[in-house]
Amino acid sequence: MEIIRSVDGIKEKIKQIKKNNKSIGFVPTMGFLHEGHLSLISEARAHNEIVVVSVFVNPTQFGPTEDFENYPRNEEKDAELCAKEGCDYMFIPEPSDMYREGYNTYTEVFGLTEGLCGATRPSHFRGVCTVVLKLFNIVKPDRAYFGQKDAQQFAVIKKMVFDINLSVEVIGCPIVREADGLAMSSRNAYLSECERQEALVLSSSLSRAKALIEAGEREAFTIKEEMIKIINGSKSSNIDYVEFVDNRSLKPITRVEGEVLIAMAVRIGKTRLIDNMVVNL
Amino acid sequence: MEIIRSVDGIKEKIKQIKKNNKSIGFVPTMGFLHEGHLSLISEARAHNEIVVVSVFVNPTQFGPTEDFENYPRNEEKDAELCAKEGCDYMFIPEPSDMYREGYNTYTEVFGLTEGLCGATRPSHFRGVCTVVLKLFNIVKPDRAYFGQKDAQQFAVIKKMVFDINLSVEVIGCPIVREADGLAMSSRNAYLSECERQEALVLSSSLSRAKALIEAGEREAFTIKEEMIKIINGSKSSNIDYVEFVDNRSLKPITRVEGEVLIAMAVRIGKTRLIDNMVVNL
Numbered sequence: 001m002e003i004i005r006s007v008d009g010i011k012e013k014i015k016q017i018k019k020n021n022k023s024i025g026f027v028p029t030m031g032f033l034h035e036g037h038l039s040l041i042s043e044a045r046a047h048n049e050i051v052v053v054s055v056f057v058n059p060t061q062f063g064p065t066e067d068f069e070n071y072p073r074n075e076e077k078d079a080e081l082c083a084k085e086g087c088d089y090m091f092i093p094e095p096s097d098m099y100r101e102g103y104n105t106y107t108e109v110f111g112l113t114e115g116l117c118g119a120t121r122p123s124h125f126r127g128v129c130t131v132v133l134k135l136f137n138i139v140k141p142d143r144a145y146f147g148q149k150d151a152q153q154f155a156v157i158k159k160m161v162f163d164i165n166l167s168v169e170v171i172g173c174p175i176v177r178e179a180d181g182l183a184m185s186s187r188n189a190y191l192s193e194c195e196r197q198e199a200l201v202l203s204s205s206l207s208r209a210k211a212l213i214e215a216g217e218r219e220a221f222t223i224k225e226e227m228i229k230i231i232n233g234s235k236s237s238n239i240d241y242v243e244f245v246d247n248r249s250l251k252p253i254t255r256v257e258g259e260v261l262i263a264m265a266v267r268i269g270k271t272r273l274i275d276n277m278v279v280n281l
Numbered sequence: 282m283e284i285i286r287s288v289d290g291i292k293e294k295i296k297q298i299k300k301n302n303k304s305i306g307f308v309p310t311m312g313f314l315h316e317g318h319l320s321l322i323s324e325a326r327a328h329n330e331i332v333v334v335s336v337f338v339n340p341t342q343f344g345p346t347e348d349f350e351n352y353p354r355n356e357e358k359d360a361e362l363c364a365k366e367g368c369d370y371m372f373i374p375e376p377s378d379m380y381r382e383g384y385n386t387y388t389e390v391f392g393l394t395e396g397l398c399g400a401t402r403p404s405h406f407r408g409v410c411t412v413v414l415k416l417f418n419i420v421k422p423d424r425a426y427f428g429q430k431d432a433q434q435f436a437v438i439k440k441m442v443f444d445i446n447l448s449v450e451v452i453g454c455p456i457v458r459e460a461d462g463l464a465m466s467s468r469n470a471y472l473s474e475c476e477r478q479e480a481l482v483l484s485s486s487l488s489r490a491k492a493l494i495e496a497g498e499r500e501a502f503t504i505k506e507e508m509i510k511i512i513n514g515s516k517s518s519n520i521d522y523v524e525f526v527d528n529r530s531l532k533p534i535t536r537v538e539g540e541v542l543i544a545m546a547v548r549i550g551k552t553r554l555i556d557n558m559v560v561n562l
């Protein structure tokens with residue numbers, strides 16, 4: 001595995017790969033890799049000749065009061081995991097190389113970005129689209145892999161790619177969970193031992209929703225009430241949102257029919273966690 | 282020459298061309314081709330193995346009160362001229378194919394788009410960037426050719442390409458003028474015989490500016506006053522702007538030093554015309 005740190009460096013490498021008509025699988029990450037990321041890399045490895053993993057904590061997708069500075073980083077460990085998973089090239093650029101002096105171009109998907117996480121993180125998806133488009137232009141992947149945990153991000157990127165005629169195939173991979181149900185996230189590192197336990201209310205509330213739906217309940221409101229009760233059962237929890245939306249349009253729905261995304265963002269102490277589940281009826 | 286009308290059709294063609302590692306020169310146009318366009322096609326022909334010309338009157342770059350519906354079109358003549366100039370593929374998509382149902386993704390370059398034409402055409406450059414990015418993603422050109430008559434557009438597209446790491450080389454070509462000095466434009470077709478004559482005030486005012494600068498004048502204000510006098514000498518003229526800006530930042534300057542863009546938009550009757558000149562001191 002080779003680590004490349006400059007935009008020009010990786011562009012040169014990609015040029016050679018393209019000349020040889022080799023397929024490229026790409027996994028864009030913010031590093032501090034966990035098994036969720038590794039499942040993406042493994043999927044990329046299985047279906048492409050060349051695998052590129054980027055590690056870039058992207059400043060433009062963090063709000064001014066968010067955790068950009070404190071976002072967990074561990075490059076050495078990340079490199080070790082990437083190598084083990086069969087990654088060919090790790091791309092670890094500097095913010096000053098990705099956003100050169102006077103940078104001023106932004107790409108935005110409207111319609112999918114106003115609700116859910118977009119409601120409390122107003123410029124987040126603009127930053128995500130901007131950096132993902134840049135990374136796609138740099139890495140020129142045939143396939144790119146994203147985790148379904150960031151359900152809204154996945155929907156937004158798929159829409160961007162479709163709208164602006166990019167050739168990359170955007171592939172979503174299932175949420176990877178700890179044995180007790182907590183969705184894997186780099187931000188889990190922020191949790192104290194006690195908070196780690198309380199964070200289980202997110203996945204528990206989804207399990208409860210699943211059970212209710214399996215028992216025949218279809219009213220989103222009723223299920224949501226039950227979920228909120230579970231989440232509020234934790235002392236340190238603070239709900240940002242619990243929403244039932246159409247999995248394509250991300251518009252709120254009242255009855256559980258078709259492909260429904262049940263998504264939430266909950267603060268456990270100071271740590272904002274997200275989780276979700278897609279049901280298809 | 283082959284005419285291709287669907288996005289999927291041209292994408293398939295481009296895929297084949299790329300597989301054979303052939304270079305692509307691209308000239309995006311809104312059709313109703315004149316010698317200005319032909320100079321771009323000729324330049325593309327000289328430096329690339331494959332030449333693609335797109336003809337697309339892009340709805341997203343027209344304001345609600347602008348001339349989208351009436352914009353002059355003559356596909357048959359365009360095809361004839363393209364063939365004669367050595368174009369390999371003409372791409373003539375439908376708006377409904379370029380902007381499919383629910384289209385909602387926009388790319389914007391800030392900083393360069395608020396002044397000059399952007400001041401009175403607030404969403405114009407957002408539309409230009411969006412469609413040019415889409416066309417670049419579809420045609421995947423090695424080189425793309427733009428006319429220097431749209432000086433701000435050229436600066437904005439160059440900036441977009443640089444910022445978002447596109448691999449295309451953006452090449453600007455000189456303004457082509459009628460024998461009497463009028464800059465070639467598809468919109469000249471709107472002019473009555475009388476207006477056609479009056480439209481000469483644009484190029485005349487630039488000639489006057491050139492003469493003053495050659496005579497040693499450096500105060501933008503003084504030169505601008507002279508230019509405005511000439512333009513206002515025409516009864517049917519109505520100045521949108523006459524500006525002296527730095528040719529890179531497009532920020533107003535007061536003294537003619539370095540690379541200066543002298544740009545204007547003037548209505549002759551109902552027809553909005555633009556013209557410009559770059560001086561390098």
